[in-house]
Amino acid sequence: MSIGFITSPACAGHDMGAGHPERPARLDAIHDQLLSSGLDFVLRHFDAPAATREQLVLVHDSDYVDSIFARAPAEGMVVLDEDTSMCPGSLAAALHAAGAVVSAVDRVMAGEVPSAFCAVRPPGHHAERARAMGFCLFNNIAIGAAWARQHYGLERVAIVDFDVHHGNGTEEFVRDRDGFLLCSSFQHPFYPFSGTGELPAHIVNTPLEPGAGGEEFRRAVEEQWLPALEQFQPQMIFISAGFDGHIEDEMAQLRLLEQDYRWVTDVVRELAGRHADGRIVSALEGGYALGALGRSVVAHLNGLIGH
Structure with a gap:
């Protein structure tokens, strides 16, 4: 059985202006690589619905949700923080990304x-309970994980995040909640300059120094993530799949390659097979070097499939 591939034309409508790295061309780059690799034809394609208010407030304050709707512009741009803005298509894109x-x-x-x-897109893991930041409006992965717990009654849900930036919004969400395990790697020190303080046992952060490559990343996963995941025995695993740690991505200074993303995906798939009946939901976070992004997503999808 092939895996699902879920997207929406609405996600291309979010545009924060010329020169912004989180741009609509990111999805085009992924689509081009899926076609050239032949992978596009073995995926099951689905259109994403818009998230409902009920789903958004599983993670975000109701006043914050109201504010995003109220500030959505009919024309022009609205600045939410120094690197996050909304254009007329942004609200629909964010709703379909979470949906x-x-x-x-x-x-x-x-x-x-x-x-x-x-x-x-937009990505989600920086979005906090009541704050948009880091290109993110709603925390897509946290909303999905919360939905799995609330709607399906799953008792143990794991989130793994290998984006080059610390997912501060996701950490905020899981910090005081039972039934979640978060394992996250990220370059440190680096934006948003969080993730290294005192943490509860169900948050496993593995900061990587600038210049770290596949060897350091794999060691962190094997020595810190895997023991925690095996002990937790998740019933479903979510992946915040950021590919901005690639050596070609100028956003940061990690030196990961496509084979590193394939390796970690294989590790997660095998663990999900042991504990979660294979259930994995992955969502795009970062990745701004278009060629590297497309190739890395193909490697990730082949890992989910098990090719």
Whole structure:
């Protein structure tokens, strides 16, 4: 059975202006690589619905959700923080990005697909309970994970995040909640300059120094993530799939390659097979060097499939 691939044309409508790295061309680069690799034809394609208010407030304060709706412009740009803005298409893009992850949960839980990848933007893991930041409006992965717990009654949900930036919004969400395990790697020191303080046992952060490559990344996963995941025995695994740690990506200074993303995906897939009936939902976070992004997503999808 092939995996699900969930996206929406609405996600291309979010545009924060010329020169901004989080741009619509990111999804085009992924699509081009899927076609050239032949992978596009073995995926099950689904259109993402918009997330509902009920789903958004599983993670975000209701006043914050109202503020995003109220500030969505009919024309021009609205600046939310120094690197996050909204244009007329941004609200629809953000709603469909979050809705894609919820839809992926529904399809995986129904047995329609064993796992799914959401090719969406804007990304989500920096969005906090009541704050947009770091290109993110709603925390897509946290919303999907919360939906899995609330709607399906799963008792143990794991989130793994290998974006080059620390997912401060996701950490904020899981910090005081039972039933979640978060394992996260990121360059440090680096934006948003968080993730290294005192942490509860169900948050496993593995900061990597600038210049670290596949060897350091794999060691951190093997020595710190895997023991925690094996002990936790998740019933579903979510992946914040950021590919901005690639050596070609000028956003940061890690030196990962496509084979490193394939390796960590294989590790997660095998663990999900042991504990979660293979259930994985992955969603795009960062990745701004277009060629490297497309190739890395193909490697990630082949890992989810097990080719």
